[in-house]
Amino acid sequence: MRNEKINYKVREHSLAKIPVILAAGKREVAENTVALRRLGQQGQSSLTLAAAIEQLRAEAAERGRPAAPAAAAAS
Numbered sequence: 844m845r846n847e848k849i850n851y852k853v854r855e856h857s858l859a860k861i862p863v864i865l866a867a868g869k870r871e872v873a874e875n876t877v878a879l880r881r882l883g884q885q886g887q888s889s890l891t892l893a894a895a896i897e898q899l900r901a902e903a904a905e906r907g908r909p910a911a912p913a914a915a916a917a918s
Contacts, residue, residue: 857882865895 849868856864864880866887871877877895880887890898 853880863899 849866853864853866860882862882866878866880867876868878871889874889875891876889877892878887878889879895879898
């Protein structure tokens with residue numbers, strides 16, 4: 844972990860064309876959720892970690908890409 848503001852990290856990853864960013868700040872930890880940001884979209888969605896993992900797995904399956912095993916994703 845680097846000691847930088849979250850907005851800087853999001854911008855840095857957006858410029859690197861990272862398709863999906865999963866963030867968990869103080870608010871998300873308190874609410875037991877994660878923030879999911881997608882490249883090219885303005886907003887973000889707030890989901891439980893399990894729902895975010897399931898959504899990303901479903902998208903990977905649609906694209907024919909192997910998803911990480913359940914044990915690896917949960918750790």
